[in-house]
Amino acid sequence: MLELIWLIPVLPLAGALLNGLWGWRLSRRSVGLVACGAVLLSLVVSAGAVWELSRLPVEARHFRTEVFGWMPLGPLQAGAGEGLRVAWGFALDPLSAVMILVVCGVGFLIHVYSVGYMAHEEGVGRFFTYLNLFMAMMLMLVLGSNLLVMFVGWEGVGLCSYLLIGFFYDRPFDARTGLTCADAGRKAFLVNRVGDLGFLIGVLYLGLSFGTVEFGELAEAVHGSGGVSAGLLTGVGILLFVGACGKSAQIPLYVWLPDAMAGPTPVSALIHAATMVTAGVYMVCRMTWLYAAAPEAMAVVAGVGAATAFLAATMGIAATDIKKVLAYSTVSQLGYMFAAFGVGSGVGAMFHLTTHAFFKALLFLGAGSVIHGMSGEQDIRRMGGLRRKMPTTYWTFLLGVLAIAGIPGFAGFFSKDEILWGAWSSGHLGVWLLLLLTAGLTALYMTRLLWLVFFGEFRGSEEQRHHVHESPRVMTVPLMVLGILSVVGGWMGIPKVLTGGADWNGFASWLAPVLGHHGGGEAAAAGSGHGAALELGLMLVAVVVALAGITGAAAVYRRLGVAERVAKGLGPVYALVRNLYWVDELYDALLIRPFYALCRLARTIDERVVDGMVHATRNVTLGLSYLSNTHDLWIVDGAVNLTGATVRGASHVFRRLQTGSVQSYATVMVFGAFLLMVLYTLGR
């Protein structure tokens, strides 16, 4: 199976081609079948390949295959060896193994769910084409054995994200900003472009400096460079992180993700929660060796991640759109992952990535189920009391909330705890504190969401109340599977302190060959016994904070009117949070308006100067041609006509000579002869 890993991205690509070319004449059923089948096959191949990988000895768990050579480039600098040869290669190692399983597994469940969710929508063929194309690109991103193949996938998922956000391109999306879904897609694409530029520059710097873009060769080159190029590595690390900021929605480029909720809900679950937005996390983990050699870049990652985690969590508290709450939550949790990576716990980042994929996909799909049942309503202020109407959705959603809130036993608890412990044990107390507060806020806004949607009185219209129904099985079964995963998903990474020293942390040891040398926190935790009490204590603190968040939210939202009083009491703080810190407005004023002004200026220059020159040229040409025309008409034509007229006039005179009478000719002849004779005679 290992040799077949190239099939993993190719299969969904084939599905996308099939649905893209012939989807319009296939039935809804066949389209769904093709799309889900392609992803299922990928999942099977992935599982087989990962199984084979796990049979290999730990140090040999790396497989690389080249499908074909891609770009043989000449030497990048004069005399710099034979130049850069870029191959279209795929590589499987424990890190990408985790990712392909998450992507294919969650992706498959979401594909199945989409069949039900999109049952009443137009353009199912287009939808599944994009979705399959996304899977292909995401898997290419994950499996690429060098930075350029990864970049192809990186841009490909961005494209699919754009296409899917704007899927309902003609529908309005946001009343506050007046955006349509197509605008939201464009916003996502443009913001991503900023990050992608940083990423591309970073990749080119690496390629120019080390003469290769293959991950393995680059890692060796960086190890061998002996810190000579620390400045370069820091710069490249930050540039790559800029790319990750765009893709994974970190400060300052997070603004697109809340608007990305314009897409259909399964898309939000798959792309904007579980997989694509985690590409940035995956990428920095893939470049662990680089960040290990660039501690300043690591510090930037940690700081940005922690700040994003906290700020996004506060924004999530005041949001009223069910999907936007989850979107801010996603931004926040991604910040968690980056913070984890930044403090040296790459394993924690990947662990949280995995569990987050499970419970956030679950929450989004649950939200989609609610929206589906509420006939498209997304405002949580018009929901409530859905617990009895949609029991399956409620119970699975509850599991997701417990998981993300970090209640012991659920998936989120283990991954979050690993990150918090990593932050504390590596001495990043500021990061630790921010993340701890974020954990409390997370529990708070998730409980608020749960309460407003599923408890209390129904606040929607009569028609909606009448129409509310549980979703079909094709939607609830993926919910149940993800619900189970949200519980047990964390059990593969139980810390030693909870197992009495036994090594149950399969996740960490599986990733150790790739991220092992990086995880200082793990080593400290596993190595010393004196940290055990501390670790348990910190765990307890985290749980208490989470419970405080839950009880706080429950206290506020259980009774009507309390929330309004709290909001009023907070005053300007509430306004600040409710308006998302006016970041969109800030960007509008700082970037978009000056940009538009610049555009207008350029347009004015275009109209006045460039067009003026063009028009002047035209006018001069016109004038010259007028002169030329006049000259032609009067002088050239006049000369020709004058010749003609002269000849005509002369002929009028001289043709009188031609009388046609033979006697007059004879007379002239006789006189002529006589004249000649006279002249001859006189001349003698």
Add this chain to the structure above:
Amino acid sequence: MLTPTHVMLFSLVLFGIGIVGVLTRRNAILVLMSIELMFNAANLNFVAFSWAMPEIAGQVFAVFTICVAAGEVAIGLAILIALVRNRENIHIDEVNLLKW
């Protein structure tokens, strides 16, 4: 006493009568006849010079000229017949198709 000079003077008068006839008469036949007069004036000149400087060639040429004149008259009369078939008369001043 008749001398070649008298013959030549007579020939000159005859030629002049011929020219006047050709230039003035309307009737094509008369024009032809005037031309004959001019021919014969020329023939008289041939004969007169043959007499003045004893040489037989002049008289021979006169005979030739008479032969050729006979053919010329045949052609001229044929043209006149063609003319009279296409027109009511043979007035030569009315034949001016080659006018400007």
